[in-house]
Amino acid sequence: MRGAWMLVGLLLGSGGACAAAPDRPDRAGAPPAPSAAAAPGAAQPPRPALPTPARGRLDAAVAANRACEGCHDEVAREWRASLHRSANTEPAYRRAFAIEPMPFCRGCHAPEAAPAEPEPEAVGALGVGCVTCHVTAASSADASAGVLAAPWTRPGPPPAAPHPVVRDVRFAGAAACASCHEFSFPTARGSRRPEHLMQSTLTEHRRSPAADRPCADCHMPAGAAGRRSHAFVGSRDPAFVRSAVSVSARRASATAVEITLAPANAGHAFPTGDLFRRLEISAEALGPDDMVLGQADRFLARHFAIRPGQVGRHLTADDRVHAAPVTVALEVGPAGEGREIAWRVAYQRVAHPEGLDERDALVEGEIAVASGRLAP
Ligand code: HEC
Ligand code: HEC
Ligand code: HEC
Ligand code: HEC
Ligand code: HEC
Structure with missing residues (x-):
């Protein structure tokens, strides 16, 4: 994966083209300062966007995802076997989509496609990619645009990354999953009334005894090395x-x-x-x-x-x-x-x-x- 390293190095070397505020203390080895410690009235960096459907980054997303996979081997192996990866190719989805072929469906099941147009094969095969969750910049899917991550909670400093890492506490919570795992019927025109919801996992979670446990606690359990699984265990287990x-x-x-x-x-x-x-x-x-x-x-x-x-x-x-x-x-x-x-x-x-x-x-x-x- 020398090519990918070189590409990221070039991008970072060219003046650190990071749209979102990177986690600089991280790379210096010190834990990031909690934002509450910022001086009152000090300008806060803009909060990064969270993952959403309908991104339309097309081939750029496919190429950027390949670079993530090249460096994050184990994570990529888990993700490739997950339903996020096969969100657009899973037979159950294909059958349902054949009955109701709506751009709306494509927004979540092939989120890097342009919803109104048939998705190019590689974009459909990507499904919900690394880039869909971790790179939320509208214009770029590349790691150099800043990779969204959860706050670092393990002992010692986080390992240095060759790309900007933007830590946001919302990414460690249900908010990271919210825009795709709760939504209303397309005919309900955005109504959030319970009877109009096609999926309501977020509301159910808020009302459950596990309301204070993030989705990742159960669906991305940490392995021996403390790294969270990307197999997204669910209905097939x-x-x-x-x-x-x-x-x-x-x-x-x-x-x-x-x-x-x-x-x-x-x-x-x-x-x-x-x-x-x-x-x-x-x-x-x-x-x-x-x-x-x-x-x-x-x-x-x-x-x-x-x-x-x-x-x-x-x-x-x-x-x-x-x-x-x-x-x-x-x-x-x-x-x-x-x-x-x-x-x-x-x-x-x-x-x-x-x-x-x-x-x-x-x-x-x-x-x-x-x-x-x-x-x-
Ligand atoms: C050139 C190799 C390389 C590429 C390309 C790359 N990464 Fe990384 N990334 C690393 C290394 C090395 C680290 C630090 C060690 C680690 O956390 O695995 C890191 C760290 C991270 C972290 C932070 C983990 C943490 O909490 O400290 C995330 C999240 C991440 N990468 C996701 C991605 C995504 C998504 C992509 C594609 C858009 C990507 N990376 C592309 C090498 C790479
Ligand atoms: C806002 C995001 C979103 C939209 C829009 C959406 N889905 Fe889904 N869909 C999901 C999520 C999240 C799941 C996973 C839930 C689960 O597995 O129970 C899912 C699961 C499914 C499944 C089950 C797949 C399986 O592997 O068992 C089918 C079938 C499906 N959707 C069909 C559709 C169709 C058809 C449309 C359009 C009419 C559509 N979806 C629109 C997010 C969406
Ligand atoms: C459905 C959204 C989603 C997808 C798809 C996804 N991730 Fe993640 N990833 C997350 C979340 C959320 C976390 C942080 C969980 C936590 O620590 O609370 C995370 C954590 C990570 C971490 C840090 C792991 C750790 O615990 O040290 C790395 C590295 C990473 N992801 C890389 C990738 C790569 C590479 C891909 C694609 C092969 C990918 N992710 C796909 C949501 C996603
Ligand atoms: C305390 C553990 C726990 C937490 C927290 C949790 N889940 Fe689950 N989830 C489960 C279990 C167990 C299942 C399998 C049983 C089931 O299907 O409901 C499951 C199933 C699912 C499924 C498969 C759908 C189905 O029922 O077939 C989806 C999608 C899902 N969870 C999404 C989420 C999201 C999104 C969140 C956060 C808002 C979340 N979960 C929080 C334990 C959890
Ligand atoms: C961009 C949209 C998107 C985001 C963001 C997203 N998901 Fe999903 N997720 C989907 C879709 C679409 C499916 C359905 C795949 C299929 O089966 O067709 C799915 C499936 C799943 C499943 C498997 C459900 C099953 O039936 O087994 C789990 C578990 C899950 N998601 C958890 C999460 C968690 C946890 C997060 C947040 C960290 C998250 N997702 C973020 C779109 C998304």
């Missing part, structure tokens, strides 16, 4: 998904079970994110050879309706697991009497439903969260 709740079940009567989901390691509602994520809670009365004699199920989700005369979907109910335990009672009918009842909780990723009947939805992925059997 069974152990992580299971950690969201603790589940218990009891026989409520001869023919009914009660299943309780108590929030555990979730930093927001469970499930959160995409509007079609849900939990399927089910129970079956079992006869000889586990023959199913009676059955009941329920879906915990955000439930939407399409109202005549109104554009788009509207939230009508939200029975997901929030800050308090949720108990679901399932009645399997008379067949349950004197029989074992098997119960199950499954997390499901669901494709764009054609109709609104929950049972018509196509399940694209499923993780068994908990299950068990209750004696008569």
